[in-house]
Amino acid sequence: MGGGQPLERHALQLEGPKGWQSNSWQNERPEVHAKAGQVLQTWVALHPSADETEIRRRYVAKQLGTLIIPLKIDGQSKEQTLRL
Numbered sequence: 001m002g003g004g005q006p007l008e009r010h011a012l013q014l015e016g017p018k019g020w021q022s023n024s025w026q027n028e029r030p031e032v033h034a035k036a037g038q039v040l041q042t043w044v045a046l047h048p049s050a051d052e053t054e055i056r057r058r059y060v061a062k063q064l065g066t067l068i069i070p071l072k073i074d075g076q077s078k079e080q081t082l083r084l
Contacts, residue, residue, distance in 0.1 A: 015039040042069075044084065 012032045016024030020039045026032075034040055044067060046055060058064045064084035071078045 011042060013041045015041075042067075 011028040013025040013028050014032050016026050018024035067082045069080045
């Protein structure tokens with residue numbers, strides 16, 4: 001499993017009216033406008049050749065990859081980087 005090319009856009013979902021605990025989500029969109037405290041969801045695909053053992057090993061070692069999410073907060077562009 002090597003590093004892939006960054007995605008040009010993310011598919012994001014805002015928490016729906018029944019809340020994330022009820023698995024309530026709005027439709028996926030490449031851009032969403034969230035208020036403070038709102039929950040977002042996105043999906044991350046793993047390399048198709050990765051088997052379950054490799055995925056578990058990388059998960060435990062926190063070596064699944066890096067998710068970089070572009071954000072705009074109060075009109076300023078920022079990035080949130082998460083090691084997976």
